[in-house]
Amino acid sequence: MIKVPTQQLNEIREHGVRDYPYECCGLLLGRFSEDGKIVRETYPISNAREESAKRNRFLITPEELMKGERYARSRDLEVVGFYHSHPDSPAVPSKYDLEHAWPTYSYIIVSTSPGEATDLFSWEQEADRSRFNEEKIECQ
């Protein structure tokens, strides 16, 4: 389970709408705890892929992730997951997503269309990498 405050959920949706028709992406900063994860802040990241590929791939470079991690540490937080948008596509992970993920992290996907963000789900990879399981989002 991941707890996300309404404000952060809205930030993710707004980022997705702003970057439409391209994919947006960012980090989820918070803490790992006994009963799941809790998000405290979002950390939007510019999509590092070339213009033509932005529409269907997003990429956070390791340098950006390390920068985000440093920032998180300064706020006494950790990177607990990532979010990205699927423009004009369902908010479910693709096979490509599965190959490029690790367990434990939360992967929030928001489906976007012109001017609005529709579905938003969080996904967690099975420990054997075989699939993604939907993760319950508790809105706070």
Added chain:
Amino acid sequence: MSVTISIPAPLRQFAGGQSQIVVEAKTAGEALDSLTSTHSALRRHLYNDQNMLRNFVNVYLNDEDIRHASGPDTPVKDGDTIMIVPSIAGGAVVESEVGQELPELSNEEIMRYSRHLIMPEVGMQGQRKLKASSVLMIGTGGLGAPVGMYLAAAGVGRIGIVDFDVVEESNLQRQIIHGTKDLGRRKIESARDRLRDINPHIEIETHESRLTSHNAMQLFKNYDIIVDGTDNFPTRYLVNDACVLSGKPNVYGSIFRFEGQASVFWAEKGACYRCLYPEPPPPGLVPSCAEGGVLGVLPGIVGAIQANETIKIILGAEDVLINRLLLFDAWTMKFREFKLRKDPKCPVCGENATVKKLIDYEEFCGMAAHQAPAPDTKLEEITATELNARRLRGDALQIIDVREPHEFEIARLPGTKLIPLGHVVGRMNEINQDVETIVHCKGGVRSAKAIAALKRAGFQGRLINLKGGITAWSEDVDPRVPKY
């Protein structure tokens, strides 16, 4: 050496909850092997089925990505730290993209490609990528021959070939995709048969046409990668611009005499051909292979480099010839390399590109001619048949051959005087100004230049160019004169 590995938070559950683990190792690869042999559940999150680091997993040795050092072989020192950092990629499933299912290989194909499959850099995954890929070759000449043959042999699933020529005797010295039995056949048919013979598991698509501004975008649309094996500037600029506009990589090669060039022009990732050569040379300044000659094995070497880079692009290799121009001299046997840079002012791939659609490339490459010496006097010409008739009538004529002595050795017209183009002005006094002068070369280009040079130098006599040169003479008058 004692090395500390930081375990990223999400993977700590696979490492007994530890955030740092100290291992003994000589290289970064050994350190990771040691880590994953103790904590075997970690391995699948770092390595894929081919035992290669997953492409989103980055390993930093003291803040330097080991991919920029010697990879897993990067040596480590006592007290070094290793960080494992993912790059986060993903996205919606889009047709014809990386996420798509790759085709399976049959048992026959597995046997055929076994030398590829046993290398982790290719492996099953890479071979399936090759099978899923498509490449369009422009031309099936000297460069296209090795390109097509090696790509077919490597198992590129779909190969398109564009050519409109027929196989001629003078092609066979270098265009090894065609054979003596193919003389007079259409090149695309001869090439298709050869490629099919090399590998019956692939698809070959033939396009019998000249590549033009009208058909290029439509043709390129259906292929992943374009390989330029053309021998002229208009088509080279056309291929470049169409690749930039359609976002495809252009695997470039060119050859002349003993020298070759190769590069990969891919505007999304680096320089394009126009960043390197914004303007075409004035027409006629750079001779073609037909005029200047080419060592037969040279296109074999340059074309093989093009095939190599094409395969690397398909496999997703890192060190492709992007932003690098490779120069090769077969006579001195030297390779040199130049760094290329994307030109921000490039008219086709720059920030404020002005070329948004394909233009008339014949015109583009001919324009510079108008700025060159204005040909105010019209060039007078004669055909081989007319010249023969005049000779037989006994007209007073002198014939000047402006080719090189070694060409004169191969074939000559009767009763001619040899003055190579480079000496024609200096030896002008050897030409009688009171008699009509016919000037000839192999095909009529150099002789036209000689006439222009003589006129500029003040030659007063009448100068007439033999249209089509000695080649036309052989075709229309006397087939005993060999063509070369």
